[in-house]
Amino acid sequence: xxxxxxxxxxxxxxxxxxxLKSIFERSRANNLxxxxxxxxxxxxxxxxxxxxxxxxxxAVNALYGDIVRxxxxxxxxxxxxxxxxxxxxxGWRMGSVDLGKVNPGSILRYSERAVLDPFSMTGRAALxxxxxxxxxxxxxxxx
Numbered sequence: 001x002x003x004x005x006x007x008x009x010x011x012x013x014x015x016x017x018x019x020l021k022s023i024f025e026r027s028r029a030n031n032l033x034x035x036x037x038x039x040x041x042x043x044x045x046x047x048x049x050x051x052x053x054x055x056x057x058x059a060v061n062a063l064y065g066d067i068v069r070x071x072x073x074x075x076x077x078x079x080x081x082x083x084x085x086x087x088x089x090x091g092w093r094m095g096s097v098d099l100g101k102v103n104p105g106s107i108l109r110y111s112e113r114a115v116l117d118p119f120s121m122t123g124r125a126a127l128x129x130x131x132x133x134x135x136x137x138x139x140x141x142x143x
C-alpha cells in the first residue's frame with residue numbers, strides 16, 4: 001500500500017549548502033533502497049522545509065519518525081497523510097526547489113502571503129503547491 005505524507009519543519013540552524021548537501025546525500029543513500037520518492041522545498045529566508053514523501057506505509061512512517069527525532073529539524077508538523085493509488089512525485093528519489101527562485105505568485109495562489117509559511121497552510125494547499133512546482137519544472141533532481 002502506498003502512502004503520501006506532507007510535513008513542514010524549521011531548521012534548527014541556518015539553512016546552508018552544507019546542511020542541504022547532508023540531507024540530499026542521506027536521501028540518495030536511503031530512499032532508493034526503501035522505495036521512497038518525494039520533493040523538498042526549502043525557504044532559506046524563513047529557515048523552513050516543506051516536504052512530501054511517498055512510499056510504503058512502513059517506510060514513510062519510519063522516515064517521518066527519523067525526521068521528527070533529527071536534531072536538524074524543529075517544529076515538525078504533519079500537514080497531510082493519505083493512502084494513495086499512485087505517486088505524484090515518482091520521478092524523484094528526492095527532488096528539491098529553492099523557493100527563492102520561484103515566482104511569488106505561485107506561492108500566493110495557495111497561501112495568505114507570497115512568502116512560504118506552510119504552518120499556516122492546509123495540507124491540501126501545501127500538496128497543491130508542491131504539485132504546481134513539479135509541473136512547472138521548478139524542481140531539480142538530486143540523483
